Amino acid sequence: MAQNKNSRNPLHGLWALTNRELKKWYKNPYLLFLSIIQPLIWMGLFGRTMNIGALIPNIPGFDAGAIMQQTFGTSDYFSYMSVGIVSFVTLFTTMFSGMSIVWDRRLGFLNKVLSTPVARGSILMSKVFNAVIRSIIQVSIVLGFAFVLGLKVGPDFTPLSLLGVFAAVFLIGIGLSSIFIAIAIRSTRIETQMAVMNLLNLPLLFASNALFPTALMPDWLQPVTKINPITYATDATRQLILYTIDMQQLMFDFLFLGVFAAVFTTVGILLSWRYLTR
Amino acid sequence: MNNDAIVVEGLTKVFNKNLVAVDHVNFSVKEGEIFGFLGPNGAGKTTTINMLITVLKPTEGKATVCGFDILKQSSEVRNCIGVVPQEYTADEDLTGLENIILCADLYGIPEEISKKRAQELLELVELNKFENKQVATYSGGMRRRLELACGLINRPHLFFLDEPTLGLDVQTRTATWNYIKLLKKEYGMTIFMTTHYLEEADALCDRVAIIDHGKIIKMGAPNALKEELGGDIMALSIEDSNIDISSTIAAVPRVKEVKKQDGTYRIKLEDGEETAPSIIEAIRSDGHKVTRLSLTKPTLDEVYLEYTGKTMREEEESSEAMFRQRVTMRRARGGAH
Numbered sequence: 001m002a003q004n005k006n007s008r009n010p011l012h013g014l015w016a017l018t019n020r021e022l023k024k025w026y027k028n029p030y031l032l033f034l035s036i037i038q039p040l041i042w043m044g045l046f047g048r049t050m051n052i053g054a055l056i057p058n059i060p061g062f063d064a065g066a067i068m069q070q071t072f073g074t075s076d077y078f079s080y081m082s083v084g085i086v087s088f089v090t091l092f093t094t095m096f097s098g099m100s101i102v103w104d105r106r107l108g109f110l111n112k113v114l115s116t117p118v119a120r121g122s123i124l125m126s127k128v129f130n131a132v133i134r135s136i137i138q139v140s141i142v143l144g145f146a147f148v149l150g151l152k153v154g155p156d157f158t159p160l161s162l163l164g165v166f167a168a169v170f171l172i173g174i175g176l177s178s179i180f181i182a183i184a185i186r187s188t189r190i191e192t193q194m195a196v197m198n199l200l201n202l203p204l205l206f207a208s209n210a211l212f213p214t215a216l217m218p219d220w221l222q223p224v225t226k227i228n229p230i231t232y233a234t235d236a237t238r239q240l241i242l243y244t245i246d247m248q249q250l251m252f253d254f255l256f257l258g259v260f261a262a263v264f265t266t267v268g269i270l271l272s273w274r275y276l277t278r
Numbered sequence: 279m280n281n282d283a284i285v286v287e288g289l290t291k292v293f294n295k296n297l298v299a300v301d302h303v304n305f306s307v308k309e310g311e312i313f314g315f316l317g318p319n320g321a322g323k324t325t326t327i328n329m330l331i332t333v334l335k336p337t338e339g340k341a342t343v344c345g346f347d348i349l350k351q352s353s354e355v356r357n358c359i360g361v362v363p364q365e366y367t368a369d370e371d372l373t374g375l376e377n378i379i380l381c382a383d384l385y386g387i388p389e390e391i392s393k394k395r396a397q398e399l400l401e402l403v404e405l406n407k408f409e410n411k412q413v414a415t416y417s418g419g420m421r422r423r424l425e426l427a428c429g430l431i432n433r434p435h436l437f438f439l440d441e442p443t444l445g446l447d448v449q450t451r452t453a454t455w456n457y458i459k460l461l462k463k464e465y466g467m468t469i470f471m472t473t474h475y476l477e478e479a480d481a482l483c484d485r486v487a488i489i490d491h492g493k494i495i496k497m498g499a500p501n502a503l504k505e506e507l508g509g510d511i512m513a514l515s516i517e518d519s520n521i522d523i524s525s526t527i528a529a530v531p532r533v534k535e536v537k538k539q540d541g542t543y544r545i546k547l548e549d550g551e552e553t554a555p556s557i558i559e560a561i562r563s564d565g566h567k568v569t570r571l572s573l574t575k576p577t578l579d580e581v582y583l584e585y586t587g588k589t590m591r592e593e594e595e596s597s598e599a600m601f602r603q604r605v606t607m608r609r610a611r612g613g614a615h
Contacts, residue, residue, distance in 0.1 A: 016383030024371045108365030108602055115331040115363075116384040116432075117356040277335055 013118035017126030018133070021100065025134060035134070039089045039142045043082050043149075071213055074152065074242050082146035083241050084210035086165065087234045089142055090135040090173050091204060095197050097127040098180030102193050114277060124272040127181055128265070132173035139169050143241075154242045161240040168240075171257035172233040178261075178268035185268075185275050210234045232256045281345075282306040283436050283468040284313075284330065288339035291325050291492075299325040301492035302339065307470055312462055314483035315472040316578070319603075322492040323472035324364060327440050330470070331361050344435055357385070360434030362425045364441040365602050366609045368413045374400065374424050375409040381428040392431070399427040403457065419450035421609060426457060437461065439471040443478060445607040455481055476578040486578070488585055496585045504576045507584055508534060510550030514543045515570040516561060526564050530557050542570075550575060 025031055065075045072080040101124075104110040113123055143151075143165070184193050205211065207221055208230035217225060225231050236253035239245050284307035291300040300322040307313040315323045328334040330343055332352040341348045344358040368377040375396060382392030400406040403423035413421065422442065429437060442458065443451040459482065461467045473479050479486045480500050487497040496503060509532075516523065519541035527545060528536045532553045535546040547553045550573045558568055 012386045013384050016380050020369060020372065020380055023376070024369070027371060106601060107367065107605060108363045109367045109369070111328065111333045111365075112361060112363050112367040113384060114333045115356060115359070115361040115438075116381070117353050117386065118384040277333060 013116075014122040014126055014129075017113070017118070017122060018129045021126065021130035022133060025130075035093070036138055036141050038092070039085050039138065040145060042088065043085050043142065043146065071216070073213075073238065074154070076150075076152050078150065079146075079152045079242055080238070081211065082142075082149070082151055083238050084234050085142055085146070086139050086169065086237045087172065087208065087210045087230045088205060089138050090169050090233070091176060091201060091230060093135045093138060094131040094173050094177035095180055095201060097131040097177040098184035099190070099193050099197070100130075101127055101181055101184050102187050102190055105188055106190070110276070120272045120276050121269045123276060124178070124181055124185075124268050125265075128174050128177045128268070131177040132170055135169050135173045136166050139165070152242075154244060156243070156245045157241055164240045165237050168233050168236040168254070168257060171254070171261040172229050175229060175257070175261040175264045178264040182264070182268045182271050185271050204228060204230055208234060229257060229260045232260075281309065283309050284341065284343050284470060286326075286330075286339070286341040289326065289329060289336050289341050290338035291322075291329060291334060292337045298492050300329070300336075303489070303492070303494050305487055305494060305497060307468060310462070310466050310468055311484040312458070312469040312471065312482050314479040314486040315470075315489055316474070316476065316479045316483075316486045316582070317472075317489040318474055321474075321489045323474075323489060324440055325492075326489075327438055327470070327472060331359060331438055332356055357432065358435045359438060360429035360432060360436070361438045362429040362440065362442060364444055365606050366421045366425060368421060368424050368428065370414040371412065373410050373412055374405050374416070374420075377413060377424060378428055378431060381431045385432040387432065395431060395433075396427075399430055402430075403427045417450075418446055418609060419453060422446065422450070422454055423457065426454075430461075434467070436468045436470065439469060441472055441474070443473070443475065444603070445609075451475075451478070458482055476582060480578050488582060490586050496581070500578060500581075503581045504578065505548065507576050507580055508546045509548040510546075510553075510576065511574045512543075512545040512547055512550060512554060512557070513570075513572045513574075514545065514557070514561075514568060515541055516543075517567045517569050521566070523561060523564060523566060526560055527557055530560050533557065 025035075068075045068077070074080050101110070104113070110123070114120075140162075143162075180197075183196055187193055207217075207224045208214070208228045209225065210230055214222065214225040214231060232253045236250060236257065239250045239253070284305075286303060286305050288302045288304060289300060290298070290302050292298050303322075303326065305313075315326060317323055325334065329336045330341060330348060332348055332355050335349070343355045346352075346354040346358070348355055368374070369380070372380070378396040378399060379392055382396065387395070397406070400409050403426055405420060405423055405427065408416065408420065413424065416424065426442075429439075439458070443454050446454065455478070458469065458471075462469060471482070483500060485497065485499050486503070488495045498506070514527075522538060524536045524538055524543065527533060527543060530553065532548040533545055534548065537544045545557070547557075554571070554573055558571070561568055
């Protein structure tokens with residue numbers, strides 16, 4: 001019987017696996033709807049309801065706008081917050097990539113894939129790319145809504161800035177999902193994975209500048225925010241959309257995100273060679 | 279060099295340093311045969327398969343599949359085998375056709391070939407009418423057939439089937455058996471399968487290995503194993519129950535043992551169908567008349583009982599294995615859920 005006449009393009013299997021995950025999402029409008037509604041609720045709740053600008057007393061000689069500008073870098077908390085949501089969306093979407101590898105293991109799909117010649121790294125990277133592609137699409141939709149609801153863009157904003165935002169989402173997305181997959185790679189229990197997600201999501205979010213400026217956080221929390229990649233992704237996004245761009249700071253943000261992505265993707269691939277096969 | 283499809287020497291898997299799932303098993307599978315692993319749940323069948331298909335690393339021992347070492351040449355092994363796992367692994371959200379194409383992509387089969395093969399396979403398993411339906415709407419039998427088709431997409435030389443009819447009803451099971459027989463007949467495929475259904479091993483396998491607690495207890499052709507037990511059993515009565523004709527019966531060739539209990543003769547004999555007429559003939563020429571007669575063939579049940587000292591039983595398993603089996607059973611029973 002014919003054997004080994006198959007073409008061996010390693011990307012073949014990678015795209016097939018990624019597409020499988022994406023299909024589950026875009027073929028299910030309900031799931032798509034839910035994954036977009038969640039960040040919108042956050043944006044509405046925090047960004048609009050918690051109108052921090054209104055907390056500052058309207059005393060003569062007391063410039064609320066200037067105080068807001070100094071603290072948040074923009075006069076309007078909604079703008080500050082809705083851009084922070086970009087990291088939020090990415091974090092929550094990538095978190096599920098670890099979950100999906102546990103499901104594949106439990107349902108036997110992973111064993112089946114492992115018995116085929118597809119590269120072990122492709123199995124991991126398909127989950128990563130799925131999460132990143134989803135994040136980018138969700139981020140676009142969420143930002144679209146934010147513009148409609150009154151996001152005030154900064155002076156340096158051009159439509160090209162959005163490409164920069166996508167690049168930031170791409171980098172933090174592959175880094176974060178590699179971490180979550182690495183945690184899940186040997187796990188067979190959904191419950192453990194849920195606990196890990198619950199443990200990490202809110203602290204990662206709050207110990208960053210996504211919702212609130214880090215400068216106002218207590219001293220002991222400052223170092224955490226400095227190594228939290230979400231801080232850098234959010235800062236890059238804010239610079240690109242809201243602020244006057246500080247080129248040096250922006251470069252550093254991208255450098256940090258690039259290193260973060262490279263390190264954890266490498267760790268993930270190494271672990272998948274070692275541990276996918278038990 | 280040994281030309282057998284599978285050669286296993288001292289293969290062992292220990293989980294968590296103390297749970298011995300497979301314990302130094304040795305066997306080989308010849309080209310073109312259907313070889314069955316028969317044993318209860320938790321006996322080590324799936325663990326053995328998972329090692330042979332390069333999904334699990336053995337703790338000890340070695341094995342070659344299609345002549346390739348499972349550890350050193352795992353990608354060659356993966357290219358020459360097809361696998362149908364115990365679970366239904368097809369993605370429920372995708373259609374049957376999409377699932378087969380996904381499998382083809384995992385083997386790196388180019389699109390122009392995979393499309394053609396997918397059609398052939400869908401026709402073979404009679405799913406072509408449903409190829410664009412979501413797998414979630416498939417019945418258990420349809421899913422099992424889809425798994426078979428997926429496993430065949432790379433034209434494997436050697437086919438692994440793990441519990442191919444788990445949870446299926448009798449009718450669907452028989453239909454699945456026919457597909458498996460067809461694969462052997464039409465494609466000359468070598469098949470390694472596991473089952474805990476005795477009648478399945480009996481119906482399909484050229485040779486079986488009975489495995490329990492990770493060890494192979496007995497190996498051979500189903501018929502040979504049954505005959506080793508002492509052949510078939512015939513029960514017979516004659517009109518005049520006061521006369522003892524045991525010696526007449528015992529004199530017939532291939533009769534191994536005769537016992538008279540309450541007017542009934544219990545005869546152990548080889549090749550029951552052929553020997554029975556000679557016995558009747560001998561009794562008649564002795565001037566007696568047979569009034570009742572029954573012939574029972576020993577089943578693998580008795581073989582199993584003989585060598586394991588117990589009937590087939592369910593064993594406790596890890597929660598993960600139990601979960602998978604529950605999902606499989608639920609999906610087998612079918613359709614949308």
